Amino acid sequence: MTNLDAVKARHSVRSYLSKPIPEDIRKQLQEEIDRCNQAGDLHIQLVTEDPETFSGFRARYGKFENVQNYIALIGTDAPDLDEKIGYFGERLALFAQTLGLNTCWVAMTFRKGAAKAECEVSKREKLVCVLALGYGKTQGMSHKIKTxxxxxxxxxxxxxxxxxxxxxxxxxxxxxxxxxxxxxxxxxxxxxxxxxxxxxxxxxxxxxxxxxxxxxxxxxxxx
Structure with missing residues (x-):
């Protein structure tokens, strides 16, 4: 499966199985993160086995269940940061789909302080949002789209x-x-x-x- 194939296969998933991501899959994902960081001058980081960032009221409000892995989308704070995060974050979301993983873009309904505690974020940098990551209980569902x-x-x-x-x-x-x-x-x-x-x-x-x-x-x- 290529990233283009993954466009049709991928849907947002909020509930995950208690299944760890194998080392070989993590390695491939980290290598792609490294490529994105180099191409976009970003500081995106992979976090695994963290039960705190998606705990509490915010996660329940967002209807997230058992999210223990995520990709923290981080870069130097600048006018073009959000667009770069969207571009390279989606590249990673689709790549994760090719590896058999599911994802969900998350901007508000996670504990940002807990995520920062798991990452390296300098004073010049900003954690924009995260990608929830793992093996979904379902493959998600499509939504109505415009013409x-x-x-x-x-x-x-x-x-x-x-x-x-x-x-x-x-x-x-x-x-x-x-x-x-x-x-x-x-x-x-x-x-x-x-x-x-x-x-x-x-x-x-x-x-x-x-x-x-x-x-x-x-x-x-x-x-």
């Missing part, structure tokens, strides 16, 4: 690469499943803008990664 017309104008006679990119973007997870983004294109130059909502810049990074997977980076340039 192409709702995220893009002029949807007639689209180049195939552009259509495939848009369809892949529509499968991207966004906060509250709001899908508040809109695409435009001039020849092979593509633009996407957030149209509001919670964690809009994180969502934008997630959507951009999905679009690139579907469209192929050799077919267009961001503008």
């Amino acid at each position: 192409l017309d709702e995220i893009c104008s002029d949807t007639e006679q689209l180049p195939e690469w552009y259509r495939q990119g848009l369809e892949c973007a529509l499968l991207a997870p966004t906060a509250m499943n709001q899908q508040k983004f809109r695409f435009s294109r001039t020849e092979n130059f593509v633009s996407v803008k957030a149209t509001g909502g919670f964690y809009s810049n994180v969502n934008l990074g997630i959507v951009k990664y999905h679009f690139e997977l579907g469209a192929g980076t050799e077919n267009f340039k961001w503008k």
